[in-house]
Amino acid sequence: MTARSITPLLLLLTIGAFLLSLMAGKVWIWPTAWFHNAPDGWIFLELRLPRALLGLSIGAVLGLSGAVLQGYLRNPLADPTVLGVSSSAALGGVTAIFLGLNMLPLGLFSCAMLGAGVSILLLLTLARGGGPLGFILGGMVLSTLAGSLTAFLISIAPNPFAASEIINWLMGALTDRLIEDVIKALPLMAIGAALLLTTGRALDALTLGEDGARSIGVNLDQLRWIIVVGVGLSVGASVAVSGVVGFVGLIVPHLIRGMVGEQPSSILLPSALGGAILTLVADSMVRLTPGPTEIRLGIAMAVLGAPFFFMLLWKQRGRAA
Amino acid sequence: MILQCDNLCFTHDIHPALEDVSARLHPGKFSVILGPNGAGKSTLLNCLAGLLRPRSGSVFLDSDAILALPDGQRAKMLGLLPQGAQTHWAITVRALVALGRYPHRIGLGLSADDQRAIDAAMNATDTTGFADRLVTELSGGERARVLMARVLAGEPQWILADEPLANLDPGHQIDMLHLLRDQAREGKGVVTVLHDLHHAVRFADHVLLLHQGKVFAEGPVADVLTSSNLATVYGIDAKLFSDEEGAIQLLIKGKTAP
Numbered sequence: 180m181t182a183r184s185i186t187p188l189l190l191l192l193t194i195g196a197f198l199l200s201l202m203a204g205k206v207w208i209w210p211t212a213w214f215h216n217a218p219d220g221w222i223f224l225e226l227r228l229p230r231a232l233l234g235l236s237i238g239a240v241l242g243l244s245g246a247v248l249q250g251y252l253r254n255p256l257a258d259p260t261v262l263g264v265s266s267s268a269a270l271g272g273v274t275a276i277f278l279g280l281n282m283l284p285l286g287l288f289s290c291a292m293l294g295a296g297v298s299i300l301l302l303l304t305l306a307r308g309g310g311p312l313g314f315i316l317g318g319m320v321l322s323t324l325a326g327s328l329t330a331f332l333i334s335i336a337p338n339p340f341a342a343s344e345i346i347n348w349l350m351g352a353l354t355d356r357l358i359e360d361v362i363k364a365l366p367l368m369a370i371g372a373a374l375l376l377t378t379g380r381a382l383d384a385l386t387l388g389e390d391g392a393r394s395i396g397v398n399l400d401q402l403r404w405i406i407v408v409g410v411g412l413s414v415g416a417s418v419a420v421s422g423v424v425g426f427v428g429l430i431v432p433h434l435i436r437g438m439v440g441e442q443p444s445s446i447l448l449p450s451a452l453g454g455a456i457l458t459l460v461a462d463s464m465v466r467l468t469p470g471p472t473e474i475r476l477g478i479a480m481a482v483l484g485a486p487f488f489f490m491l492l493w494k495q496r497g498r499a500a
Numbered sequence: 501m502i503l504q505c506d507n508l509c510f511t512h513d514i515h516p517a518l519e520d521v522s523a524r525l526h527p528g529k530f531s532v533i534l535g536p537n538g539a540g541k542s543t544l545l546n547c548l549a550g551l552l553r554p555r556s557g558s559v560f561l562d563s564d565a566i567l568a569l570p571d572g573q574r575a576k577m578l579g580l581l582p583q584g585a586q587t588h589w590a591i592t593v594r595a596l597v598a599l600g601r602y603p604h605r606i607g608l609g610l611s612a613d614d615q616r617a618i619d620a621a622m623n624a625t626d627t628t629g630f631a632d633r634l635v636t637e638l639s640g641g642e643r644a645r646v647l648m649a650r651v652l653a654g655e656p657q658w659i660l661a662d663e664p665l666a667n668l669d670p671g672h673q674i675d676m677l678h679l680l681r682d683q684a685r686e687g688k689g690v691v692t693v694l695h696d697l698h699h700a701v702r703f704a705d706h707v708l709l710l711h712q713g714k715v716f717a718e719g720p721v722a723d724v725l726t727s728s729n730l731a732t733v734y735g736i737d738a739k740l741f742s743d744e745e746g747a748i749q750l751l752i753k754g755k756t757a758p
Contacts, residue, residue: 395654396576
């Protein structure tokens with residue numbers, strides 16, 4: 180199977196998963212009821228539609244970011260959390276909740292984007308002139324620091340309710356998101372994704388190693404800049420509206436590589452589509468689980484993702500070189 | 501188009517790697533950079549390729565300073581085969597060779613010119629037969645030829661190769677040397693770092709002998725690889741002689757007496 184033949188198939192599956200996400204829930208809403216001025220129609224427009232749009236876009240940018248980062252670092256274990264962008268955006272969001280800024284319009288969102296922005300600037304400064312290793316180390320330091328500061332804020336939360344609100348938000352979910360959330364996040368995710376989609380050929384060139392890539396005219400400084408800003412904007416915005424959803428960026432590029440081969444440029448678009456499908460389906464399943472409260476999407480993804488990833492590693496054992 | 505470096509100095513941390521290196525390299529010649537381990541051969545090649553920025557001095561391609569050229573333009577003229585060239589993903593041989601067209605490509609797909617250059621490069625390196633195989637499945641000799649095809653596909657006027665014979669068996673070493681010499685005969689500039697003095701003696705038109713970061717001697721094989729130069733630079737007891745067919749050969753007898 181080639182990238183060209185799989186993309187239309189993934190596109191169809193994405194549309195299918197999007198429709199499923201619009202319909203599925205404690206109340207199934209069939210397309211005939213979507214635009215009725217009745218409770219089902221209201222649920223559809225006010226809740227299901229924003230939620231499905233976010234699932235689609237968040238999954239897509241996570242899958243795409245994972246594919247780009249794995250290509251850039253030439254390391255199949257890289258994903259957006261490696262850069263520390265997710266945890267920095269999360270720290271921004273948690274700070275907003277802690278200070279009560281989330282009561283203001285755009286309060287939480289802008290704090291989370293500020294967190295992502297600071298991490299981007301730090302990364303670009305830390306990794307300037309260094310290769311991917313500096314990038315990974317810088318990202319790990321950032322990620323650990325942001326994680327510790329987040330834990331610190333939780334530990335000094337003024338009351339249990341605040342702590343629980345923070346923890347709930349951190350775990351990642353698409354529950355009760357409004358169309359305003361979509362309007363805030365979508366443009367930033369689109370710009371970030373557009374930047375990331377331009378990197379395909381340079382990532383292919385990195386197959387030759389850094390010297391090889393530079394010798395055929397790849398500007399590695401520019402490439403790093405595009406990737407950091409692209410991941411920062413798209414993943415930062417996704418964390419700002421949905422908390423941290425893990426595993427998508429790690430697993431999806433692996434799956435796609437198994438289907439279309441390893442050429443970095445040919446897994447970018449399929450990984451975006453695959454990420455969208457996985458997130459939409461997982462979020463639909465979360466809604467369908469019985470019980471009074473929903474499982475958080477971030478948790479569900481990890482519970483589903485970890486065994487799946489082990490299986491993948493098991494199948495690939497011995498092939499790794 | 502002459503490739504020239506003037507008074508190059510380069511420092512790794514605090515150790516001087518190149519000191520005041522100047523050289524003029526001519527197209528149509530097979531130039532070989534020789535010298536013992538740590539003499540600065542790879543550093544010099546990477547400076548010539550525009551990948552390293554010397555502390556002082558500059559590299560010129562005719563009258564253009566290499567480091568002042570845009571990346572794409574430099575890449576069109578200089579093709580580099582880096583040392584120990586690796587391939588990080590299991591892509592197909594043809595996709596890898598196509599990477600050589602990177603500086604020439606404008607749109608999304610490969611143009612007819614690109615396809616023609618890729619075909620020619622694969623023909624020249626005898627790699628057409630495994631175009632659809634994955635680079636990770638090739639033997640060392642096959643991979644070396646594929647990586648050279650990638651360099652040729654860019655149709656550079658200069659080919660810079662850092663130890664292109666590493667990990668090749670003697671037969672494949674000779675094949676690679678013939679390939680490089682043919683490129684020089686076609687008018688391209690070829691500069692390689694070699695370790696094997698015998699190969700240098702047989703194939704080089706021009707030798708640059710480095711010693712402790714400086715140019716120790718430069719010129720044709722017979723002028724540069726003299727017994728006294730070889731004793732000073734490598735500490736070996738060796739001499740050039742003409743074999744029964746009249747070709748120059750090198751005989752290495754051993755280390756020089758301390």
